[in-house]
Amino acid sequence: MVLFISIYICPNRLLPISISNIHEVLKMKKASIPAATETSLHFKTAKRQSSYDRKYQESLLNWPVPFISFFVPTRFGSTHILSCGPEDGTPLVLLHAMGFSSTVWYPNIEVLAKKHRIYAIDYIGDLNKSLPTATPASREECGQWMDDVLRELQLDTVSLGGISYGGFLALNYTLYAPHRILKLFLLSPAATFVELHPTFIRRIISIAALPMKWNIRRFLGWLSKHKLNSSMVNQFHAAFRYGSLSLKVAPGVYSDDELRQLQPPLLLLLGDQEVISDSGQAYVRATELCKTIQAELLPGLGHMLNLENPAEVNKRLEQFLHS
Template sequence: MNNHLPIMPTRSNSGIHYYQTYDNSLALWPVPYETFYAPTRYGQTHIIASGPKGAPPLVLLHGALFSSTMWYPNIADWSSKYRTYAVDIIGDKNKSIPTDLCGTRAGYANWLHDVFNQLEIEKSHVLGLSLGGLHTLNFVLRMPERVKRAVILSPAETFVSFDQDFYKYALGLVEPNGVENFLKWMMEDRCVLQSDFAKQFHAGVMWQDEVRNPKPKADGFPYVFSDDELKSITVPILLLLGEHEVIYNPQSAFKRASTLVAGIEAEIVSGAGHVLSMEQPSYVNERVMRFLGR
């Protein structure tokens, strides 16, 4: 691990501006932390670590365009008992520096495997939201021996396909008022993003960088796992979905997961939508700690 890697974002103004907004969001982190880069076969992975160094590890994987800074409402509780590693997913808009986009489901699992090895983690709890939830289940299926327990929050696809409205709002992000329209559609009035974090999200949307915009592949993401894949899961899993989820029907996702994944704990959280870790942080924090503590 390298705490002082001398690398910079792309030289574009939008990249430099994004890094500034990321640092402003990281100032919201309520507990001591350290940041560093972990080298992998696909590039340098940026990580925010908190909690006691001797505590059991908990790897956190963020939602698309939100980066690891999104965990600021949750990290104080989770890092009280775990050594948390908030990992910037390579290829998404964040501080990780991809040199070769894996792009495939196997490649993404290998990337996370490299991160685990660099962190000297033999086995860890893993928690992911949205895109991070998709990565989490992908890793559980491909390398179950590295995962103790997995928490999946509002996973992108994974169990059911996106609603067509998702594509409409996601493709419209770069249009005038596109960010505002997207957030309003996703969160309604349940949650208003903190201003510095909202600026980071907007900067990420506007940061045009081909290295961080992987094109979908047939064997990549997004992806709905097959019945056989879901039936093969052996790692204990907690699935939390928001009752006001809009990117797909949460009841359909709940039913398919509960039917196919043996022993899964699946729950629809009242008063929450897609970003339930921000919309209902107190409940989610406690529910996660209860599940991981068994």
């Protein structure tokens, strides 16, 4: 069956194409995403949605390669995806950090898209471009949502990567559907191997309750040991200023048995200045339990590894994915 989807190529132009001829679109200029025609449950009103969408679009100006933007239907609503790279490349699915959306991958895309077909997914329940009708309420439902996405993309097997909450989701799906995962990489996965620090939880509550620019900057300055791109800061601020999270599955710690079950090659990168949990303990537990793991503590880095030192992260991702 050919899947037909709507691809936004440039402002004021909507082009329906199929997965089978999508490579023709990839030859065109960089896409621009117009405002959503529906209002997300997260943003409540069209005005708030539009205010967020503008900041999302500004962040996409950092995206270094041509891309396409589209939605796929799932049982939980329409999921927004950014895609780029060679059509015949190995599919690589990327899951972002909470509050940042798929635009967070801009420092890594040029390297990752050399040999991989990228699908950077705005996961349902977070503040992004997806349009949920419901939110997954269990780890099993998170797996069902990802199954729906891959079915609509006509992908049987993929490599998978995630950062922060996206890392937690990526490992969850690897346990849910191990036969579909070729390789798995995790950057600073939220919880997953060790409990979150209570300080992190308090700070998340603080920015949700007081989403002023000064509070957002203070939070991001604590989260990252390096200054973040201003457009990413502005988008993160807009997400919490105009939207409300609907995530129902908190990141948790996987059991010893679950971690021993992991089958695909696994790359784990952690910052030795991590603040949301104890990265040293996470490193020890992961390397003791995961049979196929390559793990590294990166010196001088906090939570947002790919934004703080993309060169070092990209070098390791390239070595892992292309080996």
